[in-house]
Amino acid sequence: MQAELLTIGSELLNGAIVNTNASVVARSLAELGIPCRRQVAVEDVRPRILAALGESLRRCSVLLITGGLGPTFDDCTMEAIAAATGRPLVYHPPIAACIRRFYRRHHRQLQRAALRQAYLPQGGVALANPIGTAPGLWLALPRQLVIALPGVPREMRAMMVRSVLPRLRRRPGAATIATRTLRTSGIVELAIETLLHRLRLPAELQIGLYPHLRLVDVRLTAVTRSAAASRRLLRHAERRLRRVLGAHVYGVDGDTLAGTVGARLLKHRTTLAVAESCTGGLVMDQLTNVSGSSRYLRGGVVAYHNALKQGLLGVPDAVLQRFGAVSASTAKAMAAGVRRAAGAGLGLSITGIAGPTGGRATKPVGLVYLGLADGRRTHTQRHQFFGDREAIKAQAAQAALDWLRCCLR
């Protein structure tokens, strides 16, 4: 089985909304082992829908359509399906009864146009809509399966889960796809690719690399005939990959760098305080997105102005005068200062130039110093990042959290 997805809606074509339905449908199909080969979006215009429908039906065995099932006259998906498959529209009294009940329940006057939704192409089965009035369509043709769902994301998702996926699961021949993402830090995309090349992982395994600044996700997808075989393939590949990627792997699937750092702080039974300058609160924001972070996070200081570096963190005036706010010495004093001020086990600091202004030849935009104090010693790191203000902030935050993660191994 190979699927295509046709999403219908002028609001997609003019960019007014993001097509979230496409990824929801694709992910649902992938989990059943039905690869989605093409996604097409067209406007609510009958000839355009008809053309796209005809092309897709020639290529795929499962065609999933969203949108254009509403009661208004620009909704013409059912007519287009009827025309493309050469089947007349048939009136379904039970659907009409459902629509009437819906209007009564919502104390609204029945609009005549609403009953347009009671027509389905001949041979089609209505899929119940638990939220709105537009029913979906399940139309099994001799060689293809056509499924139509409303475009409203909540209705689409509910009907996908309640009606479509259970029916698809019962069809024979569904392969199974399983995925696993290894999340890495401190190693670039091309270096991972070179390692992968040497590993020669089995061909049934698709590998995708998705970089986010200094982090790269390695997504493994196994497509086999049984769920057990897919899982076995993934487990085996993950073991081999972990052997070459080593400590670069900071988590899997939905893990975050901040979450991994938090788990390690808990394991070491220690607490953290953060002094941020150029990242301006971003590191603390990421750390506090983790539920339960109050167990290991004392808090932090955003020492933007030097007065705060001195007053709240105790950075000596002499250090700021001699080395400047962006220096290893200041990073050191900030880390030790925030650790002391917050009564934490560890103090982490970030000071740098996020730009676009404020850079000089000796201290260019993107220069960032990190400091880490544990009460005995204070270490520092120097980085040079590139990009715009937000990219430099984001890279500095990733580098700081990843350094902390490595120190907590």
Added chain:
Amino acid sequence: MQAELLTIGSELLNGAIVNTNASVVARSLAELGIPCRRQVAVEDVRPRILAALGESLRRCSVLLITGGLGPTFDDCTMEAIAAATGRPLVYHPPIAACIRRFYRRHHRQLQRAALRQAYLPQGGVALANPIGTAPGLWLALPRQLVIALPGVPREMRAMMVRSVLPRLRRRPGAATIATRTLRTSGIVELAIETLLHRLRLPAELQIGLYPHLRLVDVRLTAVTRSAAASRRLLRHAERRLRRVLGAHVYGVDGDTLAGTVGARLLKHRTTLAVAESCTGGLVMDQLTNVSGSSRYLRGGVVAYHNALKQGLLGVPDAVLQRFGAVSASTAKAMAAGVRRAAGAGLGLSITGIAGPTGGRATKPVGLVYLGLADGRRTHTQRHQFFGDREAIKAQAAQAALDWLRCCLR
């Protein structure tokens, strides 16, 4: 001119990521009066790209492609364009020099594969990538225009704005659509809709409402025969809308709430310090995303643990004991404390329960107190937000910045 968009990436077809590029491109083209008739997404697989390319080239006059321009061997968009248009790939030494410079600047070893990005189909012009190494392509064929951009959203957006839109604007027959976005805060979508209904704005004007938690964007799109007429229509509509929306409008187009707050702080020649508890650094992060924010922002304290509320902000132990950390009294003491500690003109504080744990019947998850101290008086606000941890943090940050904006009128 009629456009189609081809987005390339296996991660789109398996639903791993949402195709945000499609809406960004479609909106950009719509603003130039170039309707996007079809959006197609296919995997990074050469024959699939080739098939989709051929079909699109037969239908449209502008084909915009995103994705598959990276250095790795699964990136084959340029080869596919070369094959579909019958033009050989040509090596461009200036692009190779750019790539070498990029690697040198980032202190990274040049990977041979990276130089694959120096090849473009014959007759193509490279579009500079200000962020990464993959150049874009502008290929003017006798009857079509083919544009290719990287799939990384930040790179795609930057190149769209810097290279593609200015070039498209210079082509004849474009630009009859103009847009203006009024960004509002403190008024819900349905209330805006009711106001709009009463205004009866002209029919040539399309209006879209886009809510982001507590903020709603009102997007006006004018479609007329001349750019001047579109601009006139927009100016007139904006004036009428501003009259009914009043101070709810915090900015237009790309303005942010943090940017507006910053501009007003500058105008009032005052400075700000922030004490955050439940928002965990998010408010400071947003304020410091504004370039030049060091002129009015002293810094802040993320007082997650009560010890920091006491030690760094001077919140009296008695207040914490009697009223708790999430209370108007604590918000008051935090705002006054951070203002004093940072030597700022204004002190803003946020304390609440971001959840999902930590709520009680009297203090449920989502309860947030804000404090604002100006040296003479300290005000507080109480809010009840809903949603998950990140949604509650985001709403609290929006409410805090918007309150500050209103106080600085």
